[in-house]
Amino acid sequence: MSNLTPDDVLRALKTVVDPDRNKDVVALGVIQGLAVKDGHVSFALEVAPEEGRAKEPLRLAAEKAVLALKGARSVTAVLTAHKPAANTAPPRRDAGHHTEGAPRAGAPERQGPAGVKAVIAVASGKGGVGKSTVAVNLAVALNRLGRKTGLLDADIYGPSIPRMLGLHGKPTSKDGKKLQPMAAWGLKAISIGSLIDEDQPMIWRGPMVMTALTQLIYDVEWAPLDVLVVDMPPGTGDAQLTLAQRVPLAGAVIVSTPQDIALIDARKGLAMFKKTHVPVFGIVENMSTFVCPNCGHESHIFGHGGARETAAKLGTDFLGEIPLHIAIRETSDGGTPITAREPDGPQAKAFIALAERIAQKLDAGDTRPAPRIVME
Numbered sequence: 001m002s003n004l005t006p007d008d009v010l011r012a013l014k015t016v017v018d019p020d021r022n023k024d025v026v027a028l029g030v031i032q033g034l035a036v037k038d039g040h041v042s043f044a045l046e047v048a049p050e051e052g053r054a055k056e057p058l059r060l061a062a063e064k065a066v067l068a069l070k071g072a073r074s075v076t077a078v079l080t081a082h083k084p085a086a087n088t089a090p091p092r093r094d095a096g097h098h099t100e101g102a103p104r105a106g107a108p109e110r111q112g113p114a115g116v117k118a119v120i121a122v123a124s125g126k127g128g129v130g131k132s133t134v135a136v137n138l139a140v141a142l143n144r145l146g147r148k149t150g151l152l153d154a155d156i157y158g159p160s161i162p163r164m165l166g167l168h169g170k171p172t173s174k175d176g177k178k179l180q181p182m183a184a185w186g187l188k189a190i191s192i193g194s195l196i197d198e199d200q201p202m203i204w205r206g207p208m209v210m211t212a213l214t215q216l217i218y219d220v221e222w223a224p225l226d227v228l229v230v231d232m233p234p235g236t237g238d239a240q241l242t243l244a245q246r247v248p249l250a251g252a253v254i255v256s257t258p259q260d261i262a263l264i265d266a267r268k269g270l271a272m273f274k275k276t277h278v279p280v281f282g283i284v285e286n287m288s289t290f291v292c293p294n295c296g297h298e299s300h301i302f303g304h305g306g307a308r309e310t311a312a313k314l315g316t317d318f319l320g321e322i323p324l325h326i327a328i329r330e331t332s333d334g335g336t337p338i339t340a341r342e343p344d345g346p347q348a349k350a351f352i353a354l355a356e357r358i359a360q361k362l363d364a365g366d367t368r369p370a371p372r373i374v375m376e
């Protein structure tokens with residue numbers, strides 16, 4: 001146990017002076033979202049957008065000052081910036097629909113990784129619905145559409161991207177600071193799984209995991225990228241919530257199977273993104289229709305159309321159906337995604353149609369706030 005308190009942290013931060021303004025960061029009022037839990041500290045430093053990463057030394061100094069405190073086990077400090085008023089980029093949220101929980105005017109915008117145009121999340125309310133399979137094939141399909149795409153496997157509970165992309169070894173670093181992403185099927189990819197020993201039990205505490213994940217977003221040479229697809233951890237717990245809060249997501253894709261039980265969890269996913277003001281692109285129904293590999297006969301093992309109905313009920317978009325087909329499983333598990341193996345086949349086409357919808361949404365800046373969810 002650690003007795004470190006927010007006041008201790010603030011006292012340490014008072015010693016960190018911004019040389020450009022000759023005042024300490026507490027006096028300047030730039031410390032936001034300070035959280036201290038059992039010695040794990042996180043906070044944001046708000047900077048002007050034009051200062052951007054030029055304030056990195058100040059961020060490092062703040063981290064160092066806090067880490068030097070007795071009882072400090074880990075420190076995560078991130079830079080955030082207000083969006084400039086004259087920004088020509090499409091608005092992140094529909095200002096006309098100022099829904100409950102929508103961001104306050106002037107709320108700080110989180111900065112994305114440098115040189116990455118959009119970060120999107122692929123999420124699910126529970127494990128085993130094919131979230132990683134969708135993330136991988138969506139990423140390959142976006143790349144086929146001509147978008148430079150990266151894939152970050154943030155699934156701390158069961159990182160499966162190395163297996164699905166056939167990645168071996170560990171990422172390297174040229175300068176000892178930034179990690180080089182690995183390459184597979186035209187993608188830049190990094191998995192939390194490549195950085196941990198598979199035999200090591202995953203008993204990381206939340207904040208430590210978050211530090212590792214934040215590094216995978218900000219300290220990897222992603223640039224230049226049009227889209228970075230993040231395969232989120234399944235579920236809607238603290239790790240997922242923090243990730244959604246820390247990373248400036250352009251939108252989220254929620255994967256569900258057609259069963260009621262999975263759909264109840266999908267609603268929780270929607271609610272989580274609403275809470276963190278992340279726009280939801282919509283719901284994908286995976287394992288939608290079973291196509292017999294022998295005779296091509298279609299049957300609906302898990303029911304059918306549940307995700308379409310749920311999306312309509314919740315006022316979010318239905319993004320499409322991915323069939324349940326053995327070729328998808330075999331190619332995923334064999335390290336060659338179906339979108340790379342048979343890009344013109346019917347299964348790959350379902351993923352390409354999904355990628356087209358996402359690409360359209362990104363281009364249109366379709367970033368409506370997540371719909372209001374009522375838990376039943």
Ligand code: ADP
Nearest residue numbers: 127128129130131132133323324325328329332
């Ligand atoms: P999650 O990331 O939600 O835990 P995975 O993507 O790891 O789920 O998928 C779980 C298993 O289901 C994997 O073996 C995967 O190959 C298989 N799978 C996922 N989607 C499909 C599909 N549409 N057709 C056939 N198998 C699938």
